[in-house]
């Protein structure tokens with residue numbers, strides 16, 4: 333069987349037969365793929381600890397007839413801090429779910445950039461940040477940029493009017509912000525404050541390391557969560573299941 337090596341992040345897993353698991357992996361070289369971890373559910377298997385979501389792995393895979401098979405595996409980073417509280421666990425699960433929903437299988441377009449961004453975001457989620465969602469939203473914005481879906485934030489999508497310091501509307505179906513005159517052109521529009529617009533523009537501008545210092549007001553946080561939720565839903569081919577749970581965790585202040 334031909335083999336190949338790659339770095340990977342475990343996005344998800346499901347059981348196969350009595351002892352095995354199928355892992356959904358984001359690999360740095362070959363895109364998203366499913367692979368079999370044989371014997372991963374046996375207690376004494378070396379693979380059992382390697383199949384936890386968010387774990388970063390160095391893998392050797394053997395090309396199988398339908399699914400490839402993990403033949404060697406080394407854990408590079410198991411990200412234990414991401415499992416230390418419900419807020420981090422939920423945000424990391426959402427990040428993996430989002431990658432699974434937005435990245436097509438075996439699509440290698442910009443995959444190294446997407447992989448490196450995902451690793452950086454998981455590391456940022458392990459650290460303390462003033463606003464718990466800032467690493468996640470920073471990740472979402474950069475992922476959208478890489479995939480070519482970045483929302484228009486500086487001017488009205490329909491008339492090019494420059495927008496700043498004012499109440500505007502956001503529409504996922506129109507692909508960004510709308511001036512007050514054009515807001516009603518989109519049935520899915522909702523209002524966002526000048527403060528929210530400013531923070532969204534900052535997200536597109538600031539470096540990753542500065543993201544964790546952003547600290548918008550409570551109303552802007554609600555608006556930004558909604559902007560990204562609607563936008564991600566619009567661009568995903570299927571339901572992002574973990575978003576509802578993330579919303580309930582946010583509502584409880586986690």
Ligand SMILES: [Zn+2]
Nearest residue numbers: 488491511514
């Ligand atoms: Zn307009």
